[in-house]
Amino acid sequence: MAVPQPVIFDLFHTLVDGANPERDRVVGEMALMVGVEPAALVAAYHATWRDRMLGWDVAETVRNLARRLGGTPTEEQVARAAAHRRELAARLLDGVAPETLALLDALRADGRPLGLISNATAETAEAWRSSALARRFDAAVFSCTVGLAKPDAAIYRTAAERLGVDPTDCVFVGDGADGELGGAAAAGMTVIRTIQHSDTDPAWDGQPLTTLDELPSLLRGE
Ligand SMILES: [Mg+2]
Numbered sequence: 001m002a003v004p005q006p007v008i009f010d011l012f013h014t015l016v017d018g019a020n021p022e023r024d025r026v027v028g029e030m031a032l033m034v035g036v037e038p039a040a041l042v043a044a045y046h047a048t049w050r051d052r053m054l055g056w057d058v059a060e061t062v063r064n065l066a067r068r069l070g071g072t073p074t075e076e077q078v079a080r081a082a083a084h085r086r087e088l089a090a091r092l093l094d095g096v097a098p099e100t101l102a103l104l105d106a107l108r109a110d111g112r113p114l115g116l117i118s119n120a121t122a123e124t125a126e127a128w129r130s131s132a133l134a135r136r137f138d139a140a141v142f143s144c145t146v147g148l149a150k151p152d153a154a155i156y157r158t159a160a161e162r163l164g165v166d167p168t169d170c171v172f173v174g175d176g177a178d179g180e181l182g183g184a185a186a187a188g189m190t191v192i193r194t195i196q197h198s199d200t201d202p203a204w205d206g207q208p209l210t211t212l213d214e215l216p217s218l219l220r221g222e
Pocket residue numbers: 010011012013014174175176177
């Protein structure tokens with residue numbers, strides 16, 4: 001019997017809440033730790049999303065951005081702010097709903113290989129390893145680790161390769177941030193949009209999942 005179709009998930013706003021307001025609040029608190037204006041550091045975080053998700057580490061980000069804003073933080077202050085950001089990442093992953101973990105277990109029980117592709121910064125990739133999500137996945141590809149980001153076809157190919165399958169065999173499930181749905185389709189994957197956490201890409205064609213719970217029966221063609 002052929003291996004059941006592998007499923008590759010996005011992370012934020014797909015498996016866990018993206019928590020955008022909480023992210024901004026935490027960066028504002030980090031600003032006070034390194035002696036710069038909170039709103040300015042929040043804006044600098046947003047402006048450097050691409051650099052951060054392609055590989056800046058947590059302390060490097062704090063140090064670089066604080067200096068750009070005229071701050072002169074000590075390494076101790078930088079370390080404290082970085083730790084605050086790491087705690088946020090761990091908290092967001094720990095916030096995964098029990099229903100979501102149960103869904104992943106159900107897909108695994110169907111024999112489906114599971115993958116993850118996340119445009120994410122270093123602290124998320126670090127927190128992932130000790131999260132309850134990690135052990136449910138056969139492969140997890142983070143932009144900050146591979147230096148590639150969705151919607152680049154290469155990151156989808158990397159995930160499929162790590163699962164030992166062809167991209168055209170895979171289903172990709174995501175909310176649609178960063179053009180990820182079009183990228184997955186261009187890589188040859190079957191695309192399913194979810195709006196459980198965020199209606200991010202309403203122009204995407206086709207019926208979205210209201211909750212991930214609908215996924216197993218959809219995949220079985222029921
Ligand atoms: Mg997302």
